[in-house]
Amino acid sequence: MTAGAAEPAPPVPVGGAGTALAARTRGLRKVYRGTVAVDGVDLDVPEGAVVGMLGPNGSGKTTTIRMLLGLVQPTAGEIELLGAPVPGAIDRVLPHVGALVESPGFHPFLSGRENLLRFAAAEPFLTGRGLSGRALDGAVTAALERVGLAGAARRKYRAYSLGMKQRLGLASALLVPRRLVVLDEPTNGLDPAGTQEIRRIIAELHAGGVTVLVSSHLLAEVEATCTHVVVLNEGVVVAQGALDDLLESGSPALLVSTADGARAVDVLRDRRIPARLTPDGVRVDLATTPSSAVIEVLVGAGVGVDEARRERTGLEEVFARLTHDATAGTPIDARADARADVRADTTPDVGDGASDTSHDQAGDAGGSTRDGAGDRTGTGAGR
Ligand SMILES: Nc1ncnc2c1ncn2[C@@H]1O[C@H](COP(=O)(O)OP(=O)(O)OP(=O)(O)O)[C@@H](O)[C@H]1O
Numbered sequence: 347m348t349a350g351a352a353e354p355a356p357p358v359p360v361g362g363a364g365t366a367l368a369a370r371t372r373g374l375r376k377v378y379r380g381t382v383a384v385d386g387v388d389l390d391v392p393e394g395a396v397v398g399m400l401g402p403n404g405s406g407k408t409t410t411i412r413m414l415l416g417l418v419q420p421t422a423g424e425i426e427l428l429g430a431p432v433p434g435a436i437d438r439v440l441p442h443v444g445a446l447v448e449s450p451g452f453h454p455f456l457s458g459r460e461n462l463l464r465f466a467a468a469e470p471f472l473t474g475r476g477l478s479g480r481a482l483d484g485a486v487t488a489a490l491e492r493v494g495l496a497g498a499a500r501r502k503y504r505a506y507s508l509g510m511k512q513r514l515g516l517a518s519a520l521l522v523p524r525r526l527v528v529l530d531e532p533t534n535g536l537d538p539a540g541t542q543e544i545r546r547i548i549a550e551l552h553a554g555g556v557t558v559l560v561s562s563h564l565l566a567e568v569e570a571t572c573t574h575v576v577v578l579n580e581g582v583v584v585a586q587g588a589l590d591d592l593l594e595s596g597s598p599a600l601l602v603s604t605a606d607g608a609r610a611v612d613v614l615r616d617r618r619i620p621a622r623l624t625p626d627g628v629r630v631d632l633a634t635t636p637s638s639a640v641i642e643v644l645v646g647a648g649v650g651v652d653e654a655r656r657e658r659t660g661l662e663e664v665f666a667r668l669t670h671d672a673t674a675g676t677p678i679d680a681r682a683d684a685r686a687d688v689r690a691d692t693t694p695d696v697g698d699g700a701s702d703t704s705h706d707q708a709g710d711a712g713g714s715t716r717d718g719a720g721d722r723t724g725t726g727a728g729r
Pocket residue numbers: 378381382383384401402403404405406407408409410710713
């Protein structure tokens with residue numbers, strides 16, 4: 347597999363220099379005939395970040411992603427992609443956005459290569475430069491190699507496994523250089539090697555300055571690949587921000603390295619600060635005392651402190667806390683007010699459902715195949 351196209355990134359289409367967010371939503375809401383799928387989502391996807399979108403089944407990840415891409419019409423709210431309003435400027439923005447989403451797009455009786463050639467022929471980045479058929483073929487070959495599908499390129503799409511379909515969708519998303527790549531559960535149907543490849547491709551995109559928004563159920567993958575996370579629960583953002591901040595916010599404990607651990611514990615306990623000796627150092631409970639006060643107490647008592655750092659919690663634990671009890675803890679970018687209102691509004695919005703575009707309805711049909719054929723495709727001008 348190759349490292350991918352070495353083409354320069356396309357020019358900034360919209361929004362101009364200094365746009366700090368590759369995607370931004372405010373008050374984004376979607377109601378499907380009485381079901382509140384997404385409720386007041388304020389999403390910030392920083393440029394150049396790899397943002398993992400997490401949430402239990404039915405928490406609104408796919409609906410949010412589909413609204414970002416202009417595939418589902420929001421009931422309310424604002425969306426900006428690459429600094430431009432969506433859906434208003436969607437035609438200008440989409441060529442710079444690669445996406446892997448559920449949507450029927452590939453022809454079952456054409457091969458993977460032929461399908462990709464159809465997509466390539468509709469990419470303004472390729473056709474706008476007057477590239478020859480041979481050059482289009484080269485772009486397709488590179489994309490197929492990049493996702494590990496070169497060996498099966500001439501097989502009919504209908505004979506592809508779910509994982510191969512997934513790879514072809516990814517190839518179409520990466521046919522040309524993108525500024526933003528949106529991947530909805532890209533490891534769905536992939537074996538462990540395929541999952542590793544997705545990890546590598548995301549790392550490559552990140553190294554190239556591309557912003558990536560990826561939804562996933564695989565917390566270990568998100569922890570390994572993402573710089574930022576957004577956690578959805580019942581259609582509401584319950585945490586959003588840098589991954590490191592989220593992991594540190596998950597545990598109200600300080601780990602203190604000191605040569606005199608036993609004495610440190612005694613000093614802290616004398617001050618009614620819960621502390622215990624562990625193999626990693628002295629673990630101090632910060633539930634009632636800020637870390638600065640802990641250090642002050644220790645230093646004041648003459649205990650030498652070599653290092654003090656917030657204990658990190660695994661993403662799995664943080665995720666469970668945020669999504670099982672959405673009112674517990676203090677998530678970064680806390681939205682306790684919004685969480686309290688989750689599902690409070692069960693009244694369908696005026697025009698709900700009926701206001702959806704035909705594209706939306708097509709997407710809904712695609713959604714029903716989630717566990718079936720798994721037809722997915724990349725976006726770009728080829729849609
Ligand atoms: N086309 C639709 N018509 C009616 N309800 C829908 C439609 N699409 C999604 N929903 C509902 O909206 C809610 C959010 O669904 P969504 O698919 O966005 O969640 P998700 O977080 O992507 O779930 P999963 O992890 O299972 O993929 C769910 O209650 C779902 O049943």
